[in-house]
Amino acid sequence: MISYYYRILIIQPIMATNLTENYRIKEIESPSGIFFNHLTKIKTTNSKWKLSVYVNLTTYDGNFEQIKKFQKETVKHCLKIAKNTEIVPIEHFVIWSYLCEQFNTTTTSYIHDIEKTRQQINYAVSRSERYKRGLINGIGRLSKTLFGICSDEDYEFFDKKISEISEKQIRVIHDMQQQTRIVQSTVHDVDREMVKIQQTETAIISNINKLESKANRVGKLINEMEVRQIMNEQTEELNVLLTQHSFQTHNLVAIVNTAQVGHMHSSIISATNFLAELQQVRIQLDSRENFAEQVTIQNVHKLMKMSSLQVIRVADTLIFIIAIPIVDTREYRLYKSIPLPIKQKKSVYALIQPTNKYLAMSEDNVYSIYIDDIELSKCIHMQEYYICSNTQTHYIQETDNCEAKLFNSQDKDVIPKACEIKITRIQKLVIHKLDNENVWLYTAEQPTTINIDCTSGEPVLQTLQNTGTISLTYPCRAITKEYELTPTRSIVTKTSYDFIPRVNITANMKQYQTSRIQDDFPKINNSYYPDFHSLANNAKQLDLLLQSQIDDSIEYVTVSNITYVTVGIGIGILVLIIVISRISFKLYKQNKLSMSYIKALVNTKSVDDIQCVEIK
Known part of the structure; x- marks a missing residue:
């Protein structure tokens, strides 16, 4: 109705x-x-629900150190073969040395590029760093806020929960009291790199073992074509890994840079995983509460836009805290x-x-x-x-x-x-x-x-x-x-x-x-x-306007009455002055006449004269 x-x-x-x-x-x-x-x-x-996604930066370090180890082992065995005159003719020494140097130069250039990029990352995440006390048994840990505002309690809470995930070897913790869901996540491109390393690790180790076996041979020439084939395969495998890791390192730079301006890089969590986590949160909501948008793939950008983001680093862990508003129905x-x-x-x-x-x-x-x-x-x-x-x-x-x-x-x-x-x-x-x-x-x-x-x-x-x-x-x-x-x-x-x-x-x-x-x-x-x-x-308020005009009218009447009274009093005083003046003038004339009469009496010698005077 x-x-x-x-x-x-x-x-x-x-x-x-x-x-x-x-x-x-x-x-x-x-x-x-x-x-x-x-x-x-x-x-x-x-209220807001917090979805926290964290990435352990040591994953990158582990991958990189493993690749560098493969490279060093390959160069070592290659040079050992080149210097062993028992298995390689002395006239082929220059050729083998060039082959080893070419492999070393190619792979080392990638390694240096990655190391420079890693320095940029370390500089970015280490600026304005501070030690928080009370996080782990009072010892303190290196922590930093890259974007947003994060209290000491926030650092302590997330550090405790992440440690719990690591100890229990679980993927997620759902804290109803804090309205927070913490998810363990590795950058999904890094996951693919780990799979790639695992797939090629066997072949690389096998090639290293073969090279080591050839290098340790005594008294018998090696099959140079076979060794060259092994080196070519090793070069190809390591270059693929280095190229992939170089890309991922630059991707990590992008992650840190976007974090510093308040954004979460798309590689941190996929849209599908993000929606799956929100669906789990939605189950916990009251009937009068909901997300502002339906949790669908089409609305991911809207859900992210309405959310606020905090980015913090605790030791080697980068934590993204997404606060999503929960609206009234x-x-x-x-x-x-x-x-x-x-x-x-x-x-x-x-x-x-x-x-x-x-x-x-x-x-x-x-x-x-x-x-x-x-x-x-x-x-x-x-x-x-x-x-x-x-x-x-x-x-x-x-x-x-x-x-x-x-x-x-x-x-x-x-x-x-x-x-x-x-x-x-x-x-x-x-x-x-x-x-x-x-x-x-x-x-x-x-x-x-x-x-x-x-x-x-x-x-x-x-x-x-x-x-x-x-x-x-x-x-x-x-x-x-x-x-x-x-x-x-x-x-x-x-x-x-x-x-x-x-x-x-x-x-x-x-x-x-x-x-x-x-x-x-x-x-x-x-x-x-x-x-x-x-x-x-x-504009003027009507009540005040009319009252003001009424007050003006009353004031005008009051002033007018005062004016009339003043004028009346003035006229009265003037009339009184005129009357008094006329009376005074008459009295003056009478007084003058009396004085003349008395003077005449003084000058008279007899009664007859007086009578004459009176007759006159």
Whole structure:
């Protein structure tokens, strides 16, 4: 049921379409505010099995010393024959000496070449060597890490197990506790050389015995043709062995060189043997565990690619430790969360800011994993999926993650509280390229003309409106005033499982009364955004924006009231000053009149005069 619902969700949001064979332009109907770009699958791992293959380098030494012994014995008996005048005419001495010298020169050149190569090997495996104590009864043994990181405990563990294999004369040890399988292996080309030596050893020894018998003869001439035949056979047999060993020595150089750069040479273990060992490991796994790929000959290169390698040397043993990830049977779909701007009014757009750049959802939409760029870079990247370790799985019903909640949201009018809604102003066309697809998201504030040029035929003009997608196939190109869209020749997957939630961000915006948003928002340079992520990063959180504007309004009212009170007080003081001034002026005039009256009384001589004065 869930799977069916999931498919409906993929198809439902798409609206009007301009479709041709080479391009497609679609407007997105669902105003969700977020877009999930499907990338690939994710497999999780919390453990690794170690398959250890070791090679004893003394095998090469034993072969080489045996060949040198054959060569010396042959030269010794040849020269003895040449110097014995009783069995070889004196006039033939020069001929026999030349024959012996020719054999010696030919074989010695091979031997010197092999010895020089052996010096290179010894130098490579002996650099930065150190003595580890406590490996064998506290005495210590010469050990070295050629590639990777290996602790003292690792040295001790492998040395102990390899000694156990040698003592018990077994080929393999399976350690469940350490999740390690140790396999004794000789380079299979060296095995063939050993068989070759065994096959020719009898003939070589027989020839040496014959030469010795001829050299020790007394008083009777030898059959020179017979001895020459023996020498020719001996030369041929030894040259074959020396040629083979020279090749194997150079092969050992290649093994050591590849080990130093973190690779295992193909001659260490054959593909058939490698698969056989993995099959044995697979039997031990839990029902919820498996290898990331089926154990088949076709998948050997994939199994090796996902594995890590350590190479160490303990004494004369070269050990290759292959760590193969064991994955959980539950797989996840990996999405890249992209904010999707939805228009609210002129130039004002709302979107949902993702809490994590990547979201992994289980196939049943019950479990989720949140990943960032750093964590994803640590995952093993295969062509069709990632293998990630140390991931934290979340049960969606109990999580507060916005993106995970949106996947299971049944109510399109309610955006989960965990989601962060942001708002921004868009004045120009903004385009965002999707990963692994020749598809671009776009948002156009005004109808924008786009030129589609597919090389064959005349260019086609289309109009971009609102928010939607542009799909192109090679060799088509799409050109606008600001952008040129060029598809790649090949993409990882042709099937798109991109997802758009059913929620309606516009319906959710009503509770915020977006009409209160001021027309001058936001006060940032928004003339150009390279993609939707940068657009979201420069956007303002809606709650904070509205609260900021409310605070600005309150501050404005407060400042205005303070201004009115100040002006009122000033006017009152001014009026009071004017009133006091007028009263003071009147009092001054009255006081002046009184003084004039008193002066007149002082100057009067009689009452009659006073009356006269009053009459006057």
